[in-house]
Amino acid sequence: MSARNQEEIIKEVKEIFARHLERNNCRKTPERFAILEEIYRRDDHFDAESLYIHMKNHNYRVSRATVYNTLELLVNCDLVKKHQFGKNLAQYEKSYGFKQHDHLICLDCGEVLEFCDPRIQQIKDMMGGLLGFEVTHHSLNLYGRCRRAECPNRTPEPAASSEMNDE
Amino acid sequence: MSARNQEEIIKEVKEIFARHLERNNCRKTPERFAILEEIYRRDDHFDAESLYIHMKNHNYRVSRATVYNTLELLVNCDLVKKHQFGKNLAQYEKSYGFKQHDHLICLDCGEVLEFCDPRIQQIKDMMGGLLGFEVTHHSLNLYGRCRRAECPNRTPEPAASSEMNDE
DNA sequence: TTGTGTGCAAAAGCTTTGCATGTTG
DNA sequence: CAACATGCAAAGCTTTTGCACACAA
Helix, strand or coil: CCHHHHHHHHHHHHHHHHHHHHHCCCCCCHHHHHHHHHHHHCCCCECHHHHHHHHHHCCCCCCHHHHHHHHHHHHHCCCEEEEECCCCCEEEEECCCCCCCEEEEECCCCCEEEECCHHHHHHHHHHHHHHCEEEEEEEEEEEEEECCCCCCCCCCCHHHCCCCCCC | CCHHHHHHHHHHHHHHHHHHHHHCCCCCCHHHHHHHHHHHHCCCCEEHHHHHHHHHHCCCCCCHHHHHHHHHHHHHCCCEEEEECCCCCEEEEECCCCCCCEEEEECCCCCEEEECCHHHHHHHHHHHHHHCEEEEEEEEEEEEEECCCCCCCCCCCCCCCCCCCCC
16 A cells, blocks of 8 residues: 555545544544554554554553543444454454455464455355344454464474463 | 263263373363363353353362363363454353354344354365465354344443444 | 372453543534 | 543453462373
8 A cells, every 4th residue: 555545544534533423422532533543554453552552652642541442433433443363352453445354363473364255245144144133244263374484383283282381 | 962962972072081181191180071071061152250150050169270271171172162252251162063163143132143154164275275374273253133022132332432323 | 109280369461440630512 | 611531540350370289190
């Protein structure tokens, strides 16, 4: 994504967020927009704490409470997606202007790849109808091992490994 | 599943677990087998704490530490599956003798339904090949609203006000 | 007997909450 | 000016860890 395009996107998402806040009688505070902007200048998956630290390093001090509060607002208006990649730690990513996608996670190095497959949509539609659900969203994660040279792929077959042997 | 069949299954999974423990030079303690049995007498998804309480109520006192330790062992030998249904709370379910399946979760009442779809396997195979991954397992959750009469389908969630106001 | 597993409780890690203060509308 | 949002720190929850004792092998 080009730099120019990024600025445009940031402008757009700010407008979308502003409308969302208005519609819900929430205040348009500078903190909320600063957090949104920070998120849209990043390109990775991140957790709340790293966003908090990141803001600090960029000389914008907000509290953790505000970070969590704002993340929830952003998730509610679909500007940010929230994931759990198998850990007890929420991961977030910006979502406006990006194609819906799912994730492939390397169990060894934690690398996260993205992919799209139209069959997911078919499954959602079919199962929603079959089971009497209105499916609003989904989460599909594939877990496995990547084959990159840098990946600490040592663990041969974890199926029967003593898991307490730290690492 | 018939009662007779359940007893057979419990016998089988204990044998499988015993072999797994031997293979990994772990001790065959009564606590470990008691936890396994307790899990296989349940029919639902459960979290570690509720299993711990459940054991207590059945007059078998184990510590939380042992519950977590044993759950991990059971997950490692594929007798138990671990899930995260969008919350910061691991949910578990027995898996031996059951068909692989995915989940549909009601955002309003928390009900969890199960479904199978062969297309998931196709996606795993395809994406693994395409992205150079050896995919070992996956997690697919569909989220939405069920249409049961008992479902509290209009609970506006608290928090930062504003979420499912429209869409 | 040896060393792993257990129980207990404290600690750790992520997230939420309470309260006083500041700011938006 | 009245609410609502923020910052801070404390509390909440789930999970992990440390340590002394118990017990499987």
